[in-house]
Amino acid sequence: MARIVKMTADRFEAMDGIDIEAWSDWATKKFGRAMQFPTKKPVYGTYLDGDPDGSFLALDDAGDPVGYIFTRTFGKVGFFGPFGVVPRAQQSHVGKDLVRATVDYMKSRGCTTIGLETMPETAYNLGLYTKLGFQLGTLTLRMHKELGPGGDELPSNVDVAEQPDDALLARVRAISESLEDGLDLSKEVALLRKHPVGACLSYRRGGESVGFALCYAFPETVGLYPPSDPENLRVRLLAMQAGRCEQDDLKAFLAAIESYARSRGRRTLTIPIYAGYDAALHTLYGSGYRVHDGFPSLVKLTLEPYRLPHPDGVLCYEWAG
Ligand SMILES: CC(C)(COP(=O)(O)OP(=O)(O)OC[C@H]1O[C@@H](n2cnc3c(N)ncnc32)[C@H](O)[C@@H]1OP(=O)(O)O)[C@@H](O)C(=O)NCCC(=O)NCCS
Incomplete structure (x- = not known):
């Protein structure tokens, strides 16, 4: 079982590795060819400073970081993301534990709207979130x-x-x-x-x-x-x-x-x-x-x-x- 700890800036490097690996794996499956997803390094500081108590890292039994999540609260509207788990640790409830931590945080901050946005074509994520009780809305277009x-x-x-x-x-x-x-x-x-x-x-x-x-x-x-x-x-x-x-x-x-x-x-x-x-x-x-x-x-x-x-x-x- 993963241990959930608070994110700190000195852990960005390790988290960046998780983020790139998780998102590259997702993009490779989506586009059907090997892809390296770019880093989000230039914005990690904005995520952490926005909600320092709502940013978490998941550690495996050996103490190695295997997942991360950022919460963003905009007044009473709260959501989470980015969020990722390294492929080798997926399907073992690390993601669910991180989502529970972020939802608890949003509730403690008085959020009355709690949500997220995810890729509608990704069955895995739709299953994960609807099983956790999230209801589907419509799309945010880019x-x-x-x-x-x-x-x-x-x-x-x-x-x-x-x-x-x-x-x-x-x-x-x-x-x-x-x-x-x-x-x-x-x-x-x-x-x-x-x-x-x-x-x-x-x-x-x-x-x-x-x-x-x-x-x-x-x-x-x-x-x-x-x-x-x-x-x-x-x-x-x-x-x-x-x-x-x-x-x-x-x-x-x-x-x-x-x-x-x-x-x-x-x-x-x-x-x-x-x-x-x-x-x-x-x-x-x-x-x-x-x-x-x-x-x-x-x-x-x-x-x-x-x-x-x-x-x-x-x-x-x-x-x-
Ligand atoms: C999304 C992500 C963070 C989830 O982490 P994870 O640790 O693999 O997730 P968990 O193991 O906690 O939960 C997966 C759940 O989805 C369910 N699930 C997976 N595919 C499913 C499907 N096709 N239909 C229904 N449920 C499905 C699993 O059964 C599991 O639920 P269960 O425990 O009740 O069986 C991880 O897969 C990831 O990093 N993906 C790439 C990046 C990404 O998509 N980030 C999130 C963007 S919003």
Whole structure:
């Protein structure tokens, strides 16, 4: 039986080995050819610092690390991932023990929405999570665009913050709470202060920020879903205040994010969106985005039925690493 211990930064190296082995094995089976999945090293620090008491490692009888899991709590919304177990230790309940540890943590933090996203084509994972009592929702699509030539200047109502201040974080909190019960995305944006992996763009109206987008731009390829390479700008979070923003605002904000991407020398943009946000999904299609070919979607699962208070709103994020 595995022993579950807290994750610490000095264990990242060992955990990185587990992550690459578990995900390379999964990718090799999925794509039918030998594949090495890229590292997630540049973002491990954001995962650990976001929820240090919800990050765990599983040790085998010899004390060697064989599995890991990160929990992410965004206010009352909690999910886990990335998550992996080395192939030699799979099918022996290491994964289930790690999931139980993360669920206990989320409950102790007062999360009322507890879930995850996983690959819908992976029977193993669907069996694992539904046996543990998670209920299936719909898909979070990975929307992708090749940018092509165009402007690289920002409109006057869009600001870029590499070090978000307290005033911006307060607006991030208000915007996220307007969209989903108890959702607070400000902690994730605040992590930029310690981990400079990108910037937070904010969309103002009448002097007040009514939308924001946390964008990551990595200097090397990072094994997200899909992997993000040095040509890619990855939108980690994008939200616009319910009741104050319409789809036209999303369209304008997307154009500004694309200009920002070009100004950083990026040629592609990736944005996740839960398909329940139908209006925003169609705005993305209208702006030239397509579902990513190789990594099209993850399916959302929750312990309680998942409810979208504002399905006409604008909220783009994923429950995955
Ligand atoms: C997903 C992963 C972390 C699970 O870890 P694990 O230690 O192998 O999982 P466990 O042994 O604890 O549990 C597996 C469960 O799935 C069940 N399962 C597997 N295939 C199944 C199927 N086709 N139908 C139904 N149940 C199935 C097993 O029966 C077992 O449940 P049981 O104990 O009740 O029999 C591991 O397989 C992994 O690293 N995969 C690659 C990366 C990945 O997918 N990460 C998670 C992304 S969300």
